[in-house]
Amino acid sequence: MSALVVADKVGCWYGQVVGLSELTLTIQGGITGLVGPNGAGKSTFLKLVAGELRPARGDIRVLGHAPFANREYFRRVGFCPQQEAIWGDMTGLEVVEFLMRLSGYAPSEARRRAHAALDRVGLLDARTRRTAGYSKGMRQRTKIAQAIAHDPELVVADEPLNGLDPVGRAEIQKLFAELGAAGMHVLVSSHVLHEVEALTPSIVLFHRGRLLAQGPVGEIRRLLSRHPRRVELVARDARRLAAVLMALEPVSSVRIAADGRVAVETGDVERFFRELTALAPRERAGIRSIESHDANLESVFDYLVG
């Protein structure tokens, strides 16, 4: 099978700011998640894939096409951009229908497709309301509807779960999974790893405009679990707990704070939690709460890039 996206030494700048730097990457079909903190280059990459931007250096091919301003390519791709903006004086139905007309469909077919897509994202009941009165989540759904309404081969979605409530997230994740199962390629970005993880095992990590890692999510997770973490525990008998924890191999330091919290530093958080689960009932230390810090992506990425 030929690759979905082939990027060769792609560079993209916004004035003096680097969007992407010397990015060489191949993405196969299916659902692929793009993960990275804000400013990592995910959106720039997706804009290049969607044909909104063109690389300042290097070459990018998607479905065998150079995407920028390529009309033949635009028939095969649906783009859900990151920005929330959508025409506020139009109804959801009018927005999707208008964009379907621009995709070349006759009025009746454009309307049928708009209805179907809005139904698919759960927005059929609100279709005749102006989008200015939509919630952030509803606008997000409208954006997704216009990206999938013409049954493209590839859907490019930039942070599509932003602004959705937990139920909405689950629904949209299910939708993307269905699209993937139906043979559609999906490129979806997020700065929250577990959101992407719920969608696909195949992820690409970006950091500061560069490719950091690419592969199955399990591999990446294992890499992340070795990132030194701080875990805080509240226990009835803090001193006794601290003494027991000191003896555990993955624990590098234990400190009792003034408020009685036990602060643990570990280099292998997964093993630490396994051993903690085993010792907690045995030692009867009365653990009341456990909090894991430094788990945000930014710190993990900083760790990964050394």
Next chain:
Amino acid sequence: MMSFLRTTLLFWRTYLPRVCLARRTLLVALGCALVPLVAFGLLKFVPHGPSPIEAFLYPAFFMLLSVLVPLAAVITGSAVISEEVDDRTITYLLTRPISRASILVGRWLAAATVLAVLLTGSVGGLKLAVESQAPDWKKAEPRTVTWTDRRGETRTRTIDRDIPAEFLQAMPEGELPEGLFGAMLAATLAGAAVYSALFAALGTFNRHPMIVGLGYAFAIEGFLANLPGTSQQLTVQFYLRSMLMSENPELWRLVAEAQLAEPDTTRAALLALAVILAVSLALGSLVISRRQYVLSA
């Protein structure tokens, strides 16, 4: 080509109602309504004011053609592309399988249509206002006013106004001279089309086309168009004035002699305006077809 025309028509149809309901259109409509109201007020309420023909010619030249046409075109034309960029909705249009030029041309057509309707209403309203008051209009008799100044001295002054005979004889039946309204309307519509295309094209590569457009229309053109000599030919105003001068040039010369250079023929003026319009749209189409618009999230 068919696809381009179809998409352009779709943009025109989709954006026409939106342009009609836009706040900036309301602003332009207010400006358009002001012109006939001023003419009506001058004839109705100012005893020693202008004659009916002057009440048409002065607002038509100094308010409509010199100010309102470029101003309305800046307001509506500059929004054609920059509005989509500012609202960050242009992404949806640029990632569709359409000719990018059709976005510019279709949206410009919608803006130009609304402008044409409003400005036709303004010129038509001006004609109606003048012709409705003309039959009852009589040159006011000179009036002597007497008053006492601060030092207690009695002073008198006669209020009268010399109106050239050409003006007094211009509307014997209370109707505008033949051809005057048509030439004024044609110049106004041509000005709206050309200026709006110019400012729409400006919006394809400039983030602040309204500011730059206002600067161009009222600083650069305002200076060049009123400078004696051939530099007037570098302005849109020159060609619009040439179209005006095709009918009743003797009347226009009485109104704005200082502003009028030797005009081109109407045909040459129309040709020049058509070239400016075509070049503006072609340049704007070229820019939008090649340019990448970087939007923030």
